[in-house]
Amino acid sequence: MMALLLAAGLALVALLPGWFGGFPPGRLLGLAASHAGLALAGVVPAALLGLALGVLVTRPSGRALRPAADALAAAAQAVPPVVAVALAVPAFGFGWGPTILALLLYGIMPVLRATVAALEAVPPEARLAALALGYTPAGALREVELPLAWPLVLDGLRVALVLAVATAAVGALAGAATLGTPIVLGLQNQNQLLVLQGAAATAALAFAAEGLLLALAGYGAGRGRRSSASPASSDGTAQSRKP
Amino acid sequence: MIAFENVSVSFDATEALSCVNLQVAEGVLCALVGPSGSGKSTLMKLVNRLVEPSAGRVLVRGADVAGQDPARLRRSIGYVMQSTGLFPHRTVAANIGTVPRLLGWDSSRIATRVADLLELVQLDPDLAQRLPGALSGGQAQRVGLARALAADPDILLMDEPFGAVDPITRRDLRAELRRIHAGTGKTILLVTHDPEEALELASQVVVLRDGAVVADGAPAALVAEDAPEFARTLLGGGQPGLRRLSLLPAEVARDACPAPADAPALPEGATLADALSRMAETGRDVLALGKGSLRLEAVLARGR
């Protein structure tokens, strides 16, 4: 698990300076916990929404909505998270609310795109076979299309998660306790060490999240295919790392 | 069992089928042949509502399919595709057990059924836990067949089921199918590109061309001299006389008188064409067939 190793290394980079006048490690850890929670709170609805939209626009009935959904996702992606946070503060107050909204906007596109691409890549014969055997459309989606699309969808989720962890730093601007706090403080006080600590801690968290996601997914896949003698159920990292 | 009444199907611009009328009786193995794009697959998909008619009615077991729940209907009809369409993420056993699971069978009953089916299509039980990616083409086709048979449907749709396998495996699978059809008496609709296969397996052959049925009848009738020209060319392959002989069991020309003691013997179940081949090989004009004999003139007389 290369991601987890990287995460550990970066975490050291982030924490070590704490003993030499940098940002105190205790506070950094507290911020990291809050950061992780915030990122999760943003990425989960983004993932659900992206998945739901992706499924919707690949159904025969939702195909008409595809251009609109694509355009919306692109627009959402183009709003810089800082701006989204700032615009959302008057409506949502300080703290998590506006940040979650920004993460939501930012996370939908990767998940939506990955879901659509993955569902379109499902072999048409498998889909046809599912219908021909008497699956209802929903059953075919649940038991055939989604499982086959899963590796690519997972890739999209991974991207969204990493983006969310990196982006959650802007929550600092809205008063949420995140690893963006030392970054913004450092920027204001010209303290490069704080910026480095914040950035390294954020990166560490992102890698750790990625590693955990892949480990969880690999575990799930492994359980699903435990009984198979085939070499196909290989390590998830190697598969999803492929472009 | 299956009836098409004035059925037409249009896709956007193209008319895939126009005014098709066709009956397939219970227990019949009906072969659909015709050039590529003639509408064979479309005709077949009407039966389990993968395609909807733009005009006309399709009756299955006497009832119009239009009024039936598609999922229920499909579970009651087996379907085998050329590209197998096996679910790549499910083991062989899970693939075969799909429809029973949809029908809510309990798992021990499914397991028993899967084991029976593997035996029926002559697959090693060890394959049950493999994923389809790890099967050879012929094995995958057998799994596809087993999957279609799983819930013991009385109707089986087979769309070029043996298209992707080599000729040796193909011959095996063909024998398999004949055996299963004989043993179960299912109604089978079989799309094939191979005229020999159609003639050999089917008791009814339907020839399609440009979305219309141009011939429909017993195999022998379609290679006879009075058969429609297109069907004759398609099915006869330049030697309609020999094709006819290959459709007839040797018994029909048997002579009760015993053959000379040194006459070569013809095995049980051989066709008249087999008899002719054996005569050419041995240079003899009489063969022993069971207790009786088979004479060259009698064989040739049946080619008309």
Place this chain on the structure above:
Amino acid sequence: MIAFENVSVSFDATEALSCVNLQVAEGVLCALVGPSGSGKSTLMKLVNRLVEPSAGRVLVRGADVAGQDPARLRRSIGYVMQSTGLFPHRTVAANIGTVPRLLGWDSSRIATRVADLLELVQLDPDLAQRLPGALSGGQAQRVGLARALAADPDILLMDEPFGAVDPITRRDLRAELRRIHAGTGKTILLVTHDPEEALELASQVVVLRDGAVVADGAPAALVAEDAPEFARTLLGGGQPGLRRLSLLPAEVARDACPAPADAPALPEGATLADALSRMAETGRDVLALGKGSLRLEAVLARGR
């Protein structure tokens, strides 16, 4: 023209070919048959160095290919694949003109050549500006053939060239190939799954099994009674007698005496099997063949 001397090929764990010795003389159409995975494609790819032997030598036009520049060698050898491998982003004309362009021909010469080739493979010149995606299977196969012929190579490698087309188109393409081979005298290596095709087209048939040559000879010899069992089963299809008759032109059994006036006539170029079919169809045991006649006994006598 082409010679394999003690050639073996290993891929990682599997030995695809072991100790193959084989000669293909100039102008011969040699068919390679055998079950899937027996090494047919591998043998063919040795010729243009798409595969390198792990032991032994491959000689083309008398010279070991190992010493030759692969790109130059390949440009001098035509190659047709089952999946056509047409470039989807190039027009039919550009596809056909690929090797001439690589060889640096000027564009007007290429254009003339493309037009000639389209005529040779009997394609409408209007197709020249289409993209391959807009062709039917049979048309695409013809374009693939034309592309392989473009620089007029003296050697042509064809790997299941007619695998993906329906039987009617397939029969046309087969006739095409026979015509081209007869007209140009090229040395052709043809991989096919279809025993009938091999017997009908080839003057030399090579049977492979598990990476070894198990039979090599004239088609008739391989379905004879003394042929190796495996080859006989593979090629004979259960009726080796009739297969042999289908390999022989009707002339070999002709009788100089004229036939009765009402005897049905057999067209020029028909085989003995065709004659037998005609006899079965008409119920007659004498046919008119040119000025002479053809009698049933004479036909059957050749099946041995």
Place this chain on the structure above:
Amino acid sequence: MRAGEAGRALLLLAVLAGLLLPWLTVAPNRLLPGTATNGFSGLGWAAAAALAALALAVPRRVPAWLGAAAGLGGVALLLVATGWAAADSLEGLASAARAGLGGGFWLGLVAGAALVVARGAALPGPGRAALAAVALAALWLPWQAGSFESLSLVVEYRARQAAVHAALLRHLMLAGAALALALLLAVPLAWAGFRRPGAAGPVGATLGAVQVVPAIALFAALIPLLAGLLALLPALRGLGLGAIGPAPAVLATAGYLALPLWRSVLGGLAAADPAAVAAARAMGMTEGGITREVRLPLALPVFAGGLRVAVVQAIGLVTLGGLVGAGGLGALVFEGLSQFATDLMLLGALPIMALALAADALIRLLEHRLGASA
């Protein structure tokens, strides 16, 4: 959900937006939160007429062109009526008073526009072009007639018209430069990764590592880095490189774009039909020839997909250039941020979204062309 139901859901969304959320807000100045009016009471008869037109766009019986046109009419009417209502509501107030657009307006606009796009998507090419032209006219005419001049957003625009135009142009240039730089980086790397699959892993990991650095940190961290570099190599200054301004913005943005571009080029190269590649090799093409003549052309559609992602990201990310003195629409956004003036932020953010959408549509068109020709 059937197509008609999707349309009905959008219509319902528009109605709810108008009923439950503030549509227009009137405030004594641009900083104070205003008092809200909801869409229907504010717009009067126009709201009813607009909704009726939108409702006509929903049923599938209505032909696509008519549905799209009706929807478009409804949206246009909503916009114009909102402009008029804003003018009415400012009547007699001090000059600092502002009429701002509320969440209900934006949600209603998005729902209405989605309805039009969904119906318009069913039209043939020329029909879509005509629809787009009519949509532009429907915005342009009332804009020229001054129907929108009372909206706070337009007031902000009028106050710095020239600056907005300049920022737009500069934003495009920055995004273009970042994209070009990222291409220069990603294409050779992808090529190397394709030739030597062993190299792809580390390159992917490195480019991926950039993604996890928070954007604000990266943009800011580049300044001391560049300053140090320039101190070492003052000659670079002559090339127009500076520690502040476009250089860090373009560099940082390019860093983020490299990954999607690299992935799509690599994926595209690998996507070529193996049969076509095998055929090319068998005909005696050299490896270089195969790449030039077979792999690259066949990779283009895949590559266009990656390019689309990268362009949208570029337009979004370059905004942060406003923090490092690069200018562009980001400068407007951050000026708005520093005053906490919502409309000024929107004045920067809306063109960014519009640019992103336009670029997305443009590349999609290109993709379509490529897809059609390949």
Place this chain on the structure above:
Amino acid sequence: QAARPVVVSSKIDTEGALLGNLILVALERASIPTEARLSLGPTRIVRTALVAGEIDLYPEYTGNGAFFFQQPEAPAWRNGDTAYEAVARLDREANRLIWLARAPANNTWAIAVRGDVARAENLATMEDFGRAAGAGKLRLAASAEFVESPAALGSFERTYGFSFPRDRIVVLPGGDTAVTMRAAAQGISGVNAAMVYGTDGAISALSLVVMQDSKGAQIVYEPAPVVRQAVLEAHPGIRAALAPVFASLTLEKLQQLNARVAVEGQAAAAVARAHFASLG
């Protein structure tokens, strides 16, 4: 060197835009060639750019010298004159930067309370604020810097003898007074008191009341143009061109001008031109 225009810059905030535009207008009138790089970024960026020579001139606050030279506790920063002298000397010696004449307007940190709250609780000075701080009626929005720096909130607390409960502070790490004031005015997240700067134009528009720092707890932040010595030598006219402009910027005047930009939404350039014209 003389032909090179003076690169004028400013910070990316309302007052920065205003002062930067004023400088531009003044230099233009004095026929000194200029190149505008206004609203370049936050303090750090602009300061780095000036030290690196990327820009030539921008308005900075005297009190920031406390942080540039890392001596926040030094008493010199708490008086207008000594602060100016200190920063001018330090910057000339360390960076060859010249501080020109400053404006008599102290843009220092202060705390403002919602008008209705101030009236209800009778709050006018920091003493009043200190008394009310512990009562749990106030919720303060402030930047992390304001909360954590001993020279800011800490200095207020020490000077006026109170301690503001930390759990009643909404800390915004990059927080600008525009945000904190708006939060207090609008009551976002229950906030009713805000960190502000003395010259913020929006204070009265947002009905906030500034608590008087009667004991001078804060560092003095008076704006002044800072220019690179080499540039000043090349264009000696800069000094005379800018002095009257900055002299005109009293606290009230600067608040007014800021309000025109921040509250009324006029463009900073237009406001600057109008003010310059009013100077005659």
